[in-house]
Amino acid sequence: MNERPPLAVTCGEPAGVGPEIVAKARALTAGVPFFVLGNPDHFAGFGVETRVIAAPEEATPDALCILPHDVPGPARPGRPDPAQAPGIVSSIARAVELASSGAASGVVTAPIHKKALKDGAAFPHPGHTEYLAALAGGANVVMMLACDALRVVPATIHIALSDVPAALTPDALETALRVTHAGLVRDFGLARPRIAVAGLNPHAGEGGTMGQQEVDWITGLVARLAPELGCFGPLPADTMFHEAARARYDAAVCMYHDQALIPIKTIDFAGGVNVTLGLPFIRTSPDHGTAFDIAGTGRADPTSMQAAIRMAWDMAGRRGREV
Numbered sequence: 277m278n279e280r281p282p283l284a285v286t287c288g289e290p291a292g293v294g295p296e297i298v299a300k301a302r303a304l305t306a307g308v309p310f311f312v313l314g315n316p317d318h319f320a321g322f323g324v325e326t327r328v329i330a331a332p333e334e335a336t337p338d339a340l341c342i343l344p345h346d347v348p349g350p351a352r353p354g355r356p357d358p359a360q361a362p363g364i365v366s367s368i369a370r371a372v373e374l375a376s377s378g379a380a381s382g383v384v385t386a387p388i389h390k391k392a393l394k395d396g397a398a399f400p401h402p403g404h405t406e407y408l409a410a411l412a413g414g415a416n417v418v419m420m421l422a423c424d425a426l427r428v429v430p431a432t433i434h435i436a437l438s439d440v441p442a443a444l445t446p447d448a449l450e451t452a453l454r455v456t457h458a459g460l461v462r463d464f465g466l467a468r469p470r471i472a473v474a475g476l477n478p479h480a481g482e483g484g485t486m487g488q489q490e491v492d493w494i495t496g497l498v499a500r501l502a503p504e505l506g507c508f509g510p511l512p513a514d515t516m517f518h519e520a521a522r523a524r525y526d527a528a529v530c531m532y533h534d535q536a537l538i539p540i541k542t543i544d545f546a547g548g549v550n551v552t553l554g555l556p557f558i559r560t561s562p563d564h565g566t567a568f569d570i571a572g573t574g575r576a577d578p579t580s581m582q583a584a585i586r587m588a589w590d591m592a593g594r595r596g597r598e599v
């Protein structure tokens with residue numbers, strides 16, 4: 277008997293490394309019950325015992341348990357099949373339903389290929405994060421990437437760089453800071469989180485000589501929220517990620533995707549976890565993508581998927597102890 281419901285893992289893109297890292301992660305996450313929603317055939321051949329189950333509560337940690345989901349046809353490494361796209365998308369929605377009903381403790385997503393889903397299923401979202409927010413009724417969410425050495429949150433996510441200045445409004449930054457703070461308290465057990473805020477422009481604008489947003493509103497907004505949220509900045513982004521600087525904060529809220537993700541994927545690509553904060557259910561994912569270039573070679577590193585499963589399970593345990 278499991279102490280709490282198992283995690284629901286989505287199949288992700290079968291043409292990528294998803295099936296391999298899920299299978300390998302099974303052997304590395306002893307004691308954590310999970311099942312994967314997908315085509316059982318896609319998970320054979322990785323040297324891990326598989327078992328088809330009929331309901332989440334049948335999932336046990338001693339085998340890779342698969343709750344069948346309609347993702348038809350073979351997995352073709354590096355060659356996504358458009359016929360599989362609808363099933364890949366609906367597996368995410370089904371995992372969310374199971375987590376929302378209490379049948380699963382949380383959702384762990386294997387990597388999707390965004391363009392393959394757009395081409396094959398007219399998937400209108402730029403990523404899981406936005407899709408999950410929509411499934412949750414338009415929740416305010418943030419995408420955090422976390423490893424032992426660093427946590428980062430981009431205040432704007434999957435948009436073109438040219439669109440960032442317009443999307444980065446005071447409301448958007450305040451929401452990102454509030455959701456990040458709440459997530460650090462609830463899911464990471466930090467009573468008084470310290471949040472560093474990056475500037476948008478080089479040298480955080482250098483007093484308005486290299487950009488105006490810091491002078492016009494970012495500095496004032498961060499100062500106003502500082503007593504409540506423990507935030508400080510804006511800091512020049514190029515000097516806030518070295519080891520001594522990282523020791524001064526628990527998370528860095530950045531202004532755009534690459535400002536946040538380049539440092540963490542450089543410091544710990546293997547161990548990073550993507551976690552969506554602000555949802556009414558738990559969701560984690562590896563920090564990497566479908567890796568078509570190595571799919572089918574057996575060379576996929578499961579460390580990030582392993583860390584994503586462990587993080588979701590730890591979060592579920594922490595939330596289970598909430599009073």
Ligand SMILES: NC(=O)c1ccc[n+]([C@@H]2O[C@H](COP(=O)([O-])OP(=O)(O)OC[C@H]3O[C@@H](n4cnc5c(N)ncnc54)[C@H](O)[C@@H]3O)[C@@H](O)[C@H]2O)c1
Nearest residue numbers: 386387388389390391561563564565566567569570576577
């Ligand atoms: N959580 C997600 O669903 C998620 C995350 C990131 C990217 N993606 C998507 O994945 C697709 C491909 O993205 P990309 O090529 O920019 O990044 P990627 O992470 O798939 O690959 C980048 C490089 O890292 C290597 N790599 C990735 N995962 C690895 C692993 N587990 N073991 C060993 N090497 C690994 C790849 O071989 C490649 O050389 C895109 O559609 C992107 O949007 C999805």
Ligand SMILES: N[C@H](C(=O)O)[C@H](O)COP(=O)(O)O
Nearest residue numbers: 403404405406550561563564
């Ligand atoms: N932005 C993420 C990254 O580069 O790691 C990746 O695209 C995943 O995003 P979703 O979890 O929203 O699919």
